Amino acid sequence: MTTQTLDTIASEQLDLQLDIVEDRLRQDYADLDRPSAHALVERERTRFAAARIHAFVPILVERAVRESLEEPPGRHRR
Structure with a gap:
């Protein structure tokens, strides 16, 4: 029997969760x-590709994308 942890479930649903993030961003x-x-979501997602825990990736991706969208023109994130 395979035991699924919260992070295993989160990893399996990461694409779905990021689709929801995209939809929410487009609404806002x-x-x-x-x-x-x-x-934008894919760019931020690549930053977390090597993350061992995926449960928080959608939250971190959404926060980073929102920050980049709120930046004044001409100012770029590092």
Whole structure:
């Protein structure tokens, strides 16, 4: 019998959770189209590719994307 932990379940559902993040971002930012939202989420997702725990990845990705969308023009995140 295989025991599933919270993180195992979270890892298996990561794509679904990130799709939900994309949808929420598009609702909150009217000028953000689907391809742009996906690109921003994927860019941030790659930062966490090696993470051992995936349960918090959607939260961290959403926070990072929102911060980048709120930055004044000409100022870039490092």
